[in-house]
Structure formats: structure tokens, C-alpha cells
Amino acid sequence: MTDRVKALASAPDTDEAAEVDKVLRRVEQLAAVGAGVSSLEALAAIRDVEHGSLLSWQVARTRFPWMVGRAARVLDVVFDKEGLRALHGLRLVSAGTVLAGRRNRAGKRAAKAYLAGSSHAMRLRSPYGSDGSEVLLSITLTALTLADLAKDDARARKACLWFIAAQSCLSYGIAGAAKAVSPVWRDGSAIRDIFRTKIFGQRELFRFLNDKPRLNRAIGWVTIGGEALFPLVLLAPKPIARGLLAVGLSFHTGNAVAMGLNRFVWAFVSTYPAIEYCARGLGGDRRKGQPES
Amino acid sequence: MGGRQQAVRVAVYATLGGWLGLSVVGQKLFRAPGRRSWWDKLYLLIPDWRFFAPDPGIHDFHLLYRDELEDGSLTPWKEITSVEERRWSHAFWHPHRRVEKCIFDISKELTKFIEECHRDPDRPVESVQVSVPYLTLLAHVTEQSHAPATTCTQFLVSISAGYDEHDEPRAIFLSALHPVEQLASSTV
Numbered sequence: 001m002t003d004r005v006k007a008l009a010s011a012p013d014t015d016e017a018a019e020v021d022k023v024l025r026r027v028e029q030l031a032a033v034g035a036g037v038s039s040l041e042a043l044a045a046i047r048d049v050e051h052g053s054l055l056s057w058q059v060a061r062t063r064f065p066w067m068v069g070r071a072a073r074v075l076d077v078v079f080d081k082e083g084l085r086a087l088h089g090l091r092l093v094s095a096g097t098v099l100a101g102r103r104n105r106a107g108k109r110a111a112k113a114y115l116a117g118s119s120h121a122m123r124l125r126s127p128y129g130s131d132g133s134e135v136l137l138s139i140t141l142t143a144l145t146l147a148d149l150a151k152d153d154a155r156a157r158k159a160c161l162w163f164i165a166a167q168s169c170l171s172y173g174i175a176g177a178a179k180a181v182s183p184v185w186r187d188g189s190a191i192r193d194i195f196r197t198k199i200f201g202q203r204e205l206f207r208f209l210n211d212k213p214r215l216n217r218a219i220g221w222v223t224i225g226g227e228a229l230f231p232l233v234l235l236a237p238k239p240i241a242r243g244l245l246a247v248g249l250s251f252h253t254g255n256a257v258a259m260g261l262n263r264f265v266w267a268f269v270s271t272y273p274a275i276e277y278c279a280r281g282l283g284g285d286r287r288k289g290q291p292e293s
Numbered sequence: 294m295g296g297r298q299q300a301v302r303v304a305v306y307a308t309l310g311g312w313l314g315l316s317v318v319g320q321k322l323f324r325a326p327g328r329r330s331w332w333d334k335l336y337l338l339i340p341d342w343r344f345f346a347p348d349p350g351i352h353d354f355h356l357l358y359r360d361e362l363e364d365g366s367l368t369p370w371k372e373i374t375s376v377e378e379r380r381w382s383h384a385f386w387h388p389h390r391r392v393e394k395c396i397f398d399i400s401k402e403l404t405k406f407i408e409e410c411h412r413d414p415d416r417p418v419e420s421v422q423v424s425v426p427y428l429t430l431l432a433h434v435t436e437q438s439h440a441p442a443t444t445c446t447q448f449l450v451s452i453s454a455g456y457d458e459h460d461e462p463r464a465i466f467l468s469a470l471h472p473v474e475q476l477a478s479s480t481v
Contacts, residue, residue: 053433132344146308167313190345197454206456
């Protein structure tokens with residue numbers, strides 16, 4: 001009888017652990033796609049890291065004194081063109097391993113750890129050409145690796161989900177606040193002037209926006225509002241929380257089309273299952289010890 | 294709960310809590326361009342989540358070079374940066390984005406370095422010539438094709454307003470003249 005009571009008492013914990021596993025699985029699948037796309041692109045553009053290019057290891061290795069010390073023997077192999085080809089090839093295999101079914105748990109854990117480690121290594125190699133999507137992806141992959149280290153400890157694994165959600169919400173909130181204090185974002189000229197550049201913009205969009213200051217101002221304020229208010233997703237009631245996630249997804253999709261920021265979609269959307277899990281209006285209440293009727 | 298599990302939980306909490314705490318504290322809405330703070334040096338650990346703010350990138354950066362020939366004459370400037378026109382496929386597939394953005398990142402770091410030199414009397418502005426951004430551009434330029442009579446090469450970073458042709462492009466950095474042979478024999 002006592003065992004039966006204990007079993008019944010632990011049932012919600014088991015359910016919660018299963019749900020945490022499920023959410024982590026969704027996060028890792030999306031992050032693996034992001035890492036895979038990133039490495040596939042790096043392999044397709046491997047000539048961009050050749051000797052003498054702006055991304056070559058030739059000068060990048062002098063950024064930190066220790067890089068040309070004892071570590072050079074290893075780094076010069078890993079971070080030069082052929083080393084990078086192998087590094088990204090292994091990342092592709094790792095992304096595939098993570099995406100493959102639920103079997104081979106040890107292999108998947110190793111794959112996630114490799115994706116996390118190699119993401120940090122790539123950022124260490126050179127900051128040139130990198131962007132916020134790579135930063136967020138490396139943070140997410142590291143948290144997933146820590147969740148694997150915690151194995152069956154649902155509370156520690158849950159902390160990893162909260163960490164991913166918190167970093168993602170922090171990024172939106174800070175991006176919104178930094179735009180809110182900027183005169184060029186408030187008057188909308190930032191929108192027109194970003195789209196006039198070839199690196200981030202688009203010819204047709206610039207022509208369209210060039211003589212529409214009111215529209216630019218409106219887009220500027222929508223961007224400020226959307227980013228600054230996004231962290232409310234954690235506290236807002238369900239319809240608003242869902243709306244904020246939809247706005248976030250549309251925002252990144254729009255940026256991918258208009259600005260060519262394709263990798264941001266995977267990096268940010270991979271954090272959404274964690275946000276959904278932690279958000280009060282999207283199920284957070286139920287998990288705080290209030291079983292569904 | 295076993296001792297190992299407890300230890301792992303504490304380690305996970307400490308790592309994630311510490312990382313998140315530093316990430317929150319390390320966010321600075323305004324960063325002085327000519328001053329590198331302690332937080333800036335931790336860029337590998339602490340993200341800068343400001344994304345295009347407060348001052349977004351509103352210029353394209355261009356890298357040009359010219360050669361000085363044996364008779365002392367200078368060749369015309371030649372641009373060696375190129376950016377693909379935006380295409381729908383970039384929404385899914387954008388492999389050259391990294392190298393295209395390089396000149397943007399390098400130029401930003403170069404100008405920041407020079408501003409730091411102006412603020413610090415102990416750092417002569419000539420020290421820029423041994424900085425990573427300068428050497429990266431120089432190494433790239435020396436790999437380009439040069440006329441046989443070339444003795445020295447020089448690069449220029451300029452900015453333009455991209456598709457907005459009302460703004461004239463302007464030079465923001467001119468390098469020293471560097472002997473080409475000397476560079477070729479001593480890899481930077």
C-alpha cells in the first residue's frame with residue numbers, strides 16, 4: 001500500500017520529466033537544423049577561408065598570444081582550410097545524429113557536445129563574419145549539453161530550458177531597449193538606411209521605403225515594440241503569448257527574406273519550445289503542481 | 294538523490310546561473326567606440342544582444358588597393374570587395390554571408406582601434422599596423438594580382454550609402470605603402 005501511494009505521488013514528477021525531455025528534444029532538433037545549415041554553408045564557401053582571404057587563419061591566429069604558442073600545433077591544423085572542412089563535415093554528421101530517431105542516446109549526447117564545442121571554437125577562431133545567430137546557437141547547444149550531463153535529473157534539465165528561454169527573451173528585450181534609446185530608430189531613418197546598404201538591404205525595398213518617412217517610423221516603432229515587449233511572453237495570457245511567438249517567427253522570416261539573415265530563423269526559433277514550456281500562459285501554470293482536471 | 298547527481302545539479306545551476314547573471318549585467322546599451330571595457334573583452338562568453346542598435350550599420354564598406362611601381366607612379370584604385378545582390382534564396386541559403394560581412398566587421402574593429410589610440414597617449418596611432426584588422430586587410434591585398442613592376446602596395450577602406458546614390462562614397466582609412474616583396478617573404 002505504501003509503495004502504491006509513493007508511486008502515485010511520483011507520477012506527476014514522471015510526467016513532468018517526460019515533458020521536459022520532449023521539449024528538450026524539440027529544441028535540439030531545431031538547433032541541429034540550424035547548426036547543419038550553418039556548416040553546410042561553410043562547406044559550400046570553404047574557399048572563403050583560403051590563405052590570403054579575409055577569413056583565413058593566417059592572421060586570425062595572431063589575435064591571442066596563446067594561439068601562436070604551444071597550442072599552435074593543434075590550432076594550425078584544426079583552423080586551417082582542411083581542418084575546417086573536417087570540422088564542418090563532422091558537424092554535419094553530428095547534426096544528422098541528433099535529428100535521427102531516439103536510439104543511440106550516447107551517440108546523440110556526444111553529437112550535441114561536439115556541436116556545442118565546435119560552435120564556440122568557430123567563434124574563437126575569428127569574430128569576423130560571425131553574427132548573433134551563431135552566439136545564440138552556441139548558447140543553446142551548450143545548455144543542451146549540460147542537460148545531457150544532468151541525465152535523469154528533471155529539475156536540472158528543466159533549469160537548462162529556463163536558461164535557454166531566459167537568454168532568448170533577454171536578447172529580444174535588450175535589442176528593443178537599445179533601439180528605443182536610439183534617435184535613428186525612433187524616427188525611422190534606421191530602417192531606410194539599413195535597407196539602402198547592399199550588405200543588409202535590398203534595392204527594391206530601399207526604393208520603396210526611400211520617400212516614406214511615416215512608414216519607416218512605423219516600422220521602427222513596431223520593431224522596438226515587438227522586441228522590447230517580447231519577454232512578456234513568459235507572463236502574458238495564452239493568446240498574447242502565442243501572438244508574441246508568432247510575431248517573433250514572422251520577424252525572423254521577414255529578416256531572412258529582406259536582409260538575408262537566414263540563420264537567425266533557426267537559432268531563435270530553436271529557443272521557442274523552451275519559451276513555450278516556461279511561459280505562464282502556455283502551460284507554465286499547469287506544471288506548477290496544478291494537475292489538469 | 295545520489296551524491297553525483299547532487300554535484301551535477303549544483304554544477305549545472307552554478308554554470309547557467311552565473312552565465313545568465315553575467316549576460317544580464319554585461320549588457321550595455323551604449324558602448325564608447327574608442328574605449329574597450331572589461332565586458333568587451335569577454336565577448337566570447339557574454340553576448341551583445343543589441344542587434345543593429347543603437348547605431349545600426351547604414352553604410353557599405355569597400356576595400357580598394359593600388360600599387361606603386363618602380364618608376365614611382367601609382368596604379369588606379371581597384372576594389373576587391375563584392376556583395377551579392379539580395380535574392381529570395383538568401384532566406385534559406387546564404388553561404389557567402391560570412392565573408393561578405395568580414396569587411397564590415399574588420400573596418401569597425403580598425404576604426405575602433407584608431408579611436409582607442411587617440412584616447413591613449415601611450416599608444417601611437419602607427420601601432421594600428423600590427424593590429425589584427427590591419428594585418429588581415431594587408432594580407433588579403435598582398436594576395437591580389439600585382440603588376441610585375443610593383444614595389445609597394447597600399448589599401449584604402451571607404452564607405453558608401455549602397456543603393457542611395459545621393460551620398461558620395463568617402464575614404465575612412467588609408468594604409469601606409471608596404472613593400473610587396475618584403476611581405477611575400479615574411480608571411481604576416
